[in-house]
Amino acid sequence: MNDISEAFVSSLGLILFLDAELLEIILLSFRITFYAVLISSILGIPLGALLASTHFKFRNSVVSILFGMMGLPPVVVGLFVYLIFSRSGSLGWMGLLYSPTVMIIAQVILILPIVCCLTFQIIESLHTRYHEFFRSYRIAKLKSVIAYIVDSRFELTTVVLAGIGRSISEVGAIIIVGGNIDHITRVMTTAIALETSKGNLDLALGLGIILLATAIVLNGFILFLRGKYLKTPGSTI
Amino acid sequence: MASEDTQININDLSFNIEGKTLLHNTNLSLNGDGITVLLGANGAGKTIFLKLLTGLLTPSSGSTTFQSGNLSIKTRAFVSQEPVILRRTVLKNMLFVLEKITSEKSTLAKELLSLMGLDKKEHQNALTLSAGEKQRLCLARAIITDPEILLLDEPTANIEPNSTTLIEKYLIQKVRSSRKIFFVTHDINQARRLADEIVFIHNGRVIEHSSAENFFENPKTREARKYISGKIN
Numbered sequence: 001m002n003d004i005s006e007a008f009v010s011s012l013g014l015i016l017f018l019d020a021e022l023l024e025i026i027l028l029s030f031r032i033t034f035y036a037v038l039i040s041s042i043l044g045i046p047l048g049a050l051l052a053s054t055h056f057k058f059r060n061s062v063v064s065i066l067f068g069m070m071g072l073p074p075v076v077v078g079l080f081v082y083l084i085f086s087r088s089g090s091l092g093w094m095g096l097l098y099s100p101t102v103m104i105i106a107q108v109i110l111i112l113p114i115v116c117c118l119t120f121q122i123i124e125s126l127h128t129r130y131h132e133f134f135r136s137y138r139i140a141k142l143k144s145v146i147a148y149i150v151d152s153r154f155e156l157t158t159v160v161l162a163g164i165g166r167s168i169s170e171v172g173a174i175i176i177v178g179g180n181i182d183h184i185t186r187v188m189t190t191a192i193a194l195e196t197s198k199g200n201l202d203l204a205l206g207l208g209i210i211l212l213a214t215a216i217v218l219n220g221f222i223l224f225l226r227g228k229y230l231k232t233p234g235s236t237i
Numbered sequence: 238m239a240s241e242d243t244q245i246n247i248n249d250l251s252f253n254i255e256g257k258t259l260l261h262n263t264n265l266s267l268n269g270d271g272i273t274v275l276l277g278a279n280g281a282g283k284t285i286f287l288k289l290l291t292g293l294l295t296p297s298s299g300s301t302t303f304q305s306g307n308l309s310i311k312t313r314a315f316v317s318q319e320p321v322i323l324r325r326t327v328l329k330n331m332l333f334v335l336e337k338i339t340s341e342k343s344t345l346a347k348e349l350l351s352l353m354g355l356d357k358k359e360h361q362n363a364l365t366l367s368a369g370e371k372q373r374l375c376l377a378r379a380i381i382t383d384p385e386i387l388l389l390d391e392p393t394a395n396i397e398p399n400s401t402t403l404i405e406k407y408l409i410q411k412v413r414s415s416r417k418i419f420f421v422t423h424d425i426n427q428a429r430r431l432a433d434e435i436v437f438i439h440n441g442r443v444i445e446h447s448s449a450e451n452f453f454e455n456p457k458t459r460e461a462r463k464y465i466s467g468k469i470n
Contacts, residue, residue: 129321130321130323132293132315132317132321133317133321135292135293136292136313136314136315137334137382139333139334147323147333150324150325151323151324151325152324
C-alpha cells in the first residue's frame, strides 16, 4: 500500500514539475490523436452525411458493415496494418512501420467507422425532416450534404469528441504498429503498459492520471454540449 | 408566369402503393391561373394528389402536362403543412433555395419578409420563430423562387389566426393574379374565402371539379353535399 501511495505522490511530482519525458509522451499522444481525428472527421463526416441522405441499392449492407466496423478489435487492426507496412507487406517499401505516421493510419481505421456511423445517425434524422424540401426545390446533392453538416454542426462536435476519446485511449493497435519506441512512438497508453510491466509505477501512474483527466474532461465536455444542444432549437440529439 | 392562356392537363393520373390505390385514374383540365382548392376529408388523397403535381411522388400511371410540354419542376414551389426550417437565420433560409444570390434577389428577399411581417426578424435564428411565422417564412421562400405554380399543403393547419389571415390576404392580393395556386385544405370556410375553383376528392377519387360558386351552391354529388354540411370530416 505504501509503494502505491509513494508512487502516486511521485507521479504527482512528475506532473507538477512538468517532467520532460512525461511531456514528450503526452505531446506525441495528442499529436497522433489530433491527426487521426482530423483525417477521420474530414473523411467520415461527409461520408456519413452522404450515406444518410442517399438511397442506393446496397445501402443497407454498406451501413451494416460500417456499423460492424465500429467494434473492430484494435489488435486485429494493428496486425492488419502491420502486415501491410512490414518489409514484406504491400506498402513495406514506404518504410513507415514503427513511425507515428503508421500509428495515425491504424487509428484512422479504428476511428473512421465511429465518426462515420455517429454522423450517419445524426444526419439521418435531419434528412427525414429536410429531404422533401430539398427535392421540391431541386437542391443539388453537394449543397444538401453541406447543409446537413452545417445544420448539425453542434451535434457533430460530440462526434469529434467521441473520436478523440477513442483515439487517445487506444493501445492495442498502436503498440503493434508503433513498437513503443522511446522518443519516437511511445504514447501515453503504450508507456503505461511498458512502465507497469517494468515496475516503474511513478511514470505509469502520472500518465494514467493525465489520461484519466483527459477522458473525464472530454466526457464532461460531451455531456455539457449535449445538455446545451438539447436546448438549441432544431436539436437532433 | 402562369396566365389565363395556360392549361394544366392531368391525364389518367393514379398512384398505388403496396397494392393499394391512393389516387384513382384522375383526368382533369385546369386553368393556369387563380386558386384551385383541393378539398376533401382527412385521408381522401389530397396531399398525394398535390405531391404528384409537385413531382415529389412518381405516379403509378398517367402524367401531368403544363400547356403542351411537360411541367418543369423549376416552375413549381411546394409548401408543406409542417414548415421545414433550416438551422440558420430567417434571411439565410430565404436565400438558401436560390441557385445564385444576386443583389436583386437579396433585396427581393427582404421585401418578401417585410410583406410577411418578418422584416425585423431577418437576422434571427429561424427555428425560434412561432409556428405561424415559420409558415410565413416558408411561403416567402417559395415565392422568391418565382414559381409559376405554387402548391400549398394545408399551410395554415396548425398556426395562429393572425398568421392565417396574413397568408390568405397575401395569396389573394399579391399572388393569385400572377401565379397558379393549388391549396389543400379541409376547412370549408377557408375554401370559400380562397377558391376560384374546387377539386373535391373522396376516397382517392376526384368526384367533383367546378367553380367555387357552383360547388358550394349546387354540389353535384352526395359526398360533396355531406362534406359541405359537415357530415364528413
